[in-house]
Amino acid sequence: MKILVCISKSPDTTSKIAFTDGNTKFDENGVQYIVNPYDEWYALVRALEIKEAQGGNVTIITVGNAADEAVIRKALAIGADDAVRIDADPTDAYFTAFQIAEYAKNNQFDLVLTGKETINYNGSQVGGMIAEAMDIPFISLATKLDINGSTLKLEQEILGGIQVVEVNAPAVVSCAKGMAEQRIPNMRGIMAARTKPLQVVAPVACDVMTAYTSYSLPEAKKACRMIDPNNMDELVNLLHTEAKVI
Amino acid sequence: MKTLVYIHSDNGISKASLEAVTYAKKIGSEVIAVSGGSSSDLAKLGEYGASKVLVDRAVVNGDAQQITRMVAAAAESTGAEIIVFSHEITAKAVAPRLSVRLKAGLISGAIALPDLSNGFSCKVNVFSGKAFGNVTVKTDKKIISLLPNSLQPEVTGAACAVEEFNSNAGSAAIKVVETKKPEGNIPLPEAELVVSAGRGLKGPENWGIVEDLANALGAATACSRPVADIGWRPHHEHVGQTGVAIRPNLYIAAGISGAIQHLAGVNGSKVIVVINTDSEAPFFKAADYGVVGDVFEILPKLTEAVKKFHAAN
Numbered sequence A: 001m002k003i004l005v006c007i008s009k010s011p012d013t014t015s016k017i018a019f020t021d022g023n024t025k026f027d028e029n030g031v032q033y034i035v036n037p038y039d040e041w042y043a044l045v046r047a048l049e050i051k052e053a054q055g056g057n058v059t060i061i062t063v064g065n066a067a068d069e070a071v072i073r074k075a076l077a078i079g080a081d082d083a084v085r086i087d088a089d090p091t092d093a094y095f096t097a098f099q100i101a102e103y104a105k106n107n108q109f110d111l112v113l114t115g116k117e118t119i120n121y122n123g124s125q126v127g128g129m130i131a132e133a134m135d136i137p138f139i140s141l142a143t144k145l146d147i148n149g150s151t152l153k154l155e156q157e158i159l160g161g162i163q164v165v166e167v168n169a170p171a172v173v174s175c176a177k178g179m180a181e182q183r184i185p186n187m188r189g190i191m192a193a194r195t196k197p198l199q200v201v202a203p204v205a206c207d208v209m210t211a212y213t214s215y216s217l218p219e220a221k222k223a224c225r226m227i228d229p230n231n232m233d234e235l236v237n238l239l240h241t242e243a244k245v246i
Numbered sequence B: 001m002k003t004l005v006y007i008h009s010d011n012g013i014s015k016a017s018l019e020a021v022t023y024a025k026k027i028g029s030e031v032i033a034v035s036g037g038s039s040s041d042l043a044k045l046g047e048y049g050a051s052k053v054l055v056d057r058a059v060v061n062g063d064a065q066q067i068t069r070m071v072a073a074a075a076e077s078t079g080a081e082i083i084v085f086s087h088e089i090t091a092k093a094v095a096p097r098l099s100v101r102l103k104a105g106l107i108s109g110a111i112a113l114p115d116l117s118n119g120f121s122c123k124v125n126v127f128s129g130k131a132f133g134n135v136t137v138k139t140d141k142k143i144i145s146l147l148p149n150s151l152q153p154e155v156t157g158a159a160c161a162v163e164e165f166n167s168n169a170g171s172a173a174i175k176v177v178e179t180k181k182p183e184g185n186i187p188l189p190e191a192e193l194v195v196s197a198g199r200g201l202k203g204p205e206n207w208g209i210v211e212d213l214a215n216a217l218g219a220a221t222a223c224s225r226p227v228a229d230i231g232w233r234p235h236h237e238h239v240g241q242t243g244v245a246i247r248p249n250l251y252i253a254a255g256i257s258g259a260i261q262h263l264a265g266v267n268g269s270k271v272i273v274v275i276n277t278d279s280e281a282p283f284f285k286a287a288d289y290g291v292v293g294d295v296f297e298i299l300p301k302l303t304e305a306v307k308k309f310h311a312a313n
């Protein structure tokens, strides 16, 4: 199988979230970037397991600028064979998906894997958009992926349960928890990553359909009201009369 | 402005779907709903503001490509400018496809009505609920996927006409082999009340007291990540930055420390109750009501108090 894994960067999950320029830009000051957890833990690791079991090749792709190469090297250290960086700002989900779909179409992949969502913008958009741009099936929120010849057998989340589905490659799959176990890169992987091929590709012309124009932070919570542990009737009463949630 | 709203009705019409119709009605002058499946309940969408429902009976348990073709055909035949989804599992696969197909900008996970004062923009959650963003759409046609529990469904009218609609959606490329659904559970993303527990419960054998409280309240159950990772609870119950993001009316957290990644998925909850032996647990900073105490004592007491309340009211 020739597998393409879409990798995005996201701020470390403990990052302080703040905005600058009149709340129009994310404040990157002091922010550490990591590989988006869904892309790394599930999509990339499952791709590597498939390759280890039946051979093939795992290419990672990211739409981003030169600063994102640190994140790419990390994904290479976990075991991907080679990397592609589309040299552009990932302006919106459509722009990002269009770039990836163009590359994938020209390079004949059997399988394109994405994470369930990016933990910064949380759109869950890019995977479905790639699939539509390539006119191939999209299996969203997959928790299990097995391959038998050119047939993919998957489990995916549906409302309140799980659905088992089958589809023929090529397809796009978005990967959620359960798909694989996180792998910690070892020293050999980190060394090898330095010399693995990283191809930089110019973007193709494409419309931008949406933009984040401003941001805001939630209002600070008022102080927590402490309830006597021996008086749960009071708590229930407050939930009814004050909070009005029961 | 004509607004089209997609309704997933294969397993009945969810509350989240009714929210989407209400939302569409608040935006548009005319709301038309489109659905696949065999539901006989669709006329009731009229009560929430739809003027008619188009139904393609050939699209039963359709895959995302079929549903995309169906909604695109409905958008074309009605001339709708705005297409609304409920941001649920089906929409997460269909809305992005439709965005590419119609060249219509997508607002994914909207939590408020659009703001038309400066173009067309909408508020969404970003950074896993740690902040909000305003997304501006630049295209003529717009797609909005509405986060469940962002507004309440409102009855404004009466049952409407249901018209058969042949969208030529083609056949499904994805074959459904099996569906596994735990019986009776309330799906977490839709639940208005949630009881959640963490490592403070010590082991899976102790979850009875969590379930008792959930049953007394009519709530769904959830858990912290380590609890799902060790296998005490199923993965789909894991809430937080890397789990399900929820925004119920009430979130009760028992024996959960309140790590930033956990808070990210739950701090959209309207009211948070925290029960923890450690008065310094970070979760208290995000809570509305706090109880410093042992879950093994507090949960049964709270369950009794809830039962007493329900018996009296």
Ligand SMILES: Cc1cc2nc3c(=O)[nH]c(=O)nc-3n(C[C@H](O)[C@H](O)[C@H](O)COP(=O)(O)OP(=O)(O)OC[C@H]3O[C@@H](n4cnc5c(N)ncnc54)[C@H](O)[C@@H]3O)c2cc1C
Residues within 6 Å of the ligand: A013, A037, B197, B198, B199, B200, B201, B223, B224, B225, B226, B227, B238, B239, B240, B241, B242, B243, B254, B255, B256, B257, B258, B259, B260, B261, B262, B265, B275, B276, B277, B278, B281, B293, B294, B295, B296
């Ligand atoms: C990249 C990344 C992503 C993550 N994503 C998530 C996520 O999505 N969701 C998530 O939940 N976590 C996530 N985590 C993990 C998170 O950092 C915490 O480790 C986790 O939330 C802690 O779970 P916990 O509160 O159940 O356990 P602990 O931190 O061990 O807390 C247990 C709590 O129970 C209390 N307690 C103990 N005994 C009792 C008792 N008898 N009665 C009452 N209270 C008691 C303790 O005082 C303590 O506060 C993520 C971490 C990383 C690095």
Ligand SMILES: Nc1ncnc2c1ncn2[C@@H]1O[C@H](COP(=O)(O)O)[C@@H](O)[C@H]1O
Residues within 6 Å of the ligand: A006, A007, A008, A009, A036, A038, A039, A061, A062, A063, A064, A090, A093, A096, A113, A114, A115, A116, A117, A118, A121, A122, A123, A124, A125, A126, A127
């Ligand atoms: N800039 C990017 N480059 C490559 N892949 C991306 C990029 N942004 C998002 N993706 C992929 O698309 C998935 C869904 O992203 P999103 O639609 O932003 O939630 C992510 O988990 C990644 O796999």
